[in-house]
Amino acid sequence: MSPEADAVLAELLPFPEDGSRADGPVAVDATDRLLLDEATPLIAQDPDGVVVIGDRFGALSLGALALGARDVRVHQDAITAEAALSANSARVSEVLWEGRARAAATSPVPPEQAPLGLTSHDKFEPRLLTGARLVLLQLPTSLAELTEIVEHVARYADPAVTLLAGGRVKHMTHAMNDVLGASFAQVSASLARQKSRLLIAREPRSDVEPLTYPVTARLTDREILAAIGSPEGAPAPDAGLTVVAHGAAFAGATLDLGTRFLLAQADRWPEPADVDGRPVAVDLGCGTGILAAVLALRCPRAHVIATDRSAAACASTTATLAANGVRATVVRGDAGDLLPVPDGSADLVLLNPPFHDRAALSTDAAHRMFAAAGKVLRDGGELWTVFNTGLHYRGALQRAVGPTEHMAQNPRFTVTRSLRKALTDESVADR
Secondary structure, X not given: OOHHHHHHHHHOOOOOOOOOOOOOOOOOOHHHHHHHHHHHHHHHXXXXXXXXXXXXXOHHHHHHHHOOOOEEEEEOOXXXXXXXXXXXXXXXXXXXXXXXXXHHHHOOOOOOOOOOEEEEOOOOOHHHHOOOOEEXXXXXXXHHHHHHHHHHHHHHOOOOOEEEEEEEHHHOOHHHHHHHHOOEEEEEEOOOEOOEEEEEEEEEOOOOOOOOOOEEEEEOOHHHHHHOOOOOOOOOOOOOEEEEEOOOOOOOOOOOHHHHHHHXXXXXXXXXXXXXXXXXXXXXXXXXXXXXHHHHHHOOOOEEEEEEOEHHHHHHHHXXXXXXXXXXXXXXOOOOOOOOOOOOOEEEEEEOOOOEEOOEEOOHHHHHHHHHXXXXXXXXXXXXXXXXXXXXXXXXXHXXXXXXXXXXXXXXXXXXXXXXXXXXXXXXXXX
16 A cells, blocks of 8 residues: 555544544454555556445545545445545545645656545445446445445446455355355455455456345234234235335344334324424334334324434335335434434434444444434423343433333333433432
């Protein structure tokens, strides 16, 4: 890698953190460096047509620019990763330009005067990849997500594209090779370095099947039928819910166990009250939109809002709502920010929080979502949460929202009801 790229990478931070936490994330890992090392001669040979997918904090995108790429197209599923790239881009802008100026001064052939920059695509779509000749990918842990990415690269990138997909060896499987081999004629693996390895794919196949994702399924689980108010007895022929899922969406086009357990309590959810105009109900962390669609079918008068940090989740939810003929506002945001309603206006929030951040166990997102629910709920509004029983979230929910009680529990999951009201002296003392 070049000194210019090393200088840029040295400045990056794992936004929004500063990198000082011993057990926290790192802005640049061994996989980033291995990908950039392999990309260096390819970018020198052809500085155009570079696409980055899955960049965590900006190391791949900004590193590619430092290596001489002219305009890098980027897609990051998580809006938090977009924010990290934006923050780090501003942080290293001066270093990046100084490095490019030094490289130009020593080059026997001065580079063309073309603007440098990043083009961010918030949707994973064909135009992201049109004309791409080098794609850098941080391997996702999900084979479904990898399949959707690889199929798009093979179909929409330049036929001469090289796909460099990197990951930690402990998270890589032979099934990933098979996914790449289904769309590319040449697939090889690099030697491992610092516990990271690359899969290298070339020559997109011409004899490929139609795109696998998004997938669609019709769910007729009794919890769904009961929650949307289907009559008892034999369900009507058209009863149920249609779910649409992109590859990166949690649980795909199925009903995950946590959401199933939360839906089983739907008869005890409050009916959103029409106090000042339309009642407001929020699906916080919407995934494929099952809860949002149920809310829209169950409470047709309500203003239903579905939000998630994942672009794939928001695309899946939008498609799920359309497939069921209902409307809701879909917002891509982190932990409930950017909601199109004022604080203190929601009657009901449903939440099935994540406890993984990619491969790492993390409850940080859940605690941010609890705080968001506490802000958006009106006085007397309710948050219904389902979580793994071993996480013991009740105290955190009580502090962030208000009095919290266990409504249901099985060996794996707990459902709680939190009533929004001002913190009492007792709950403050419990902090």
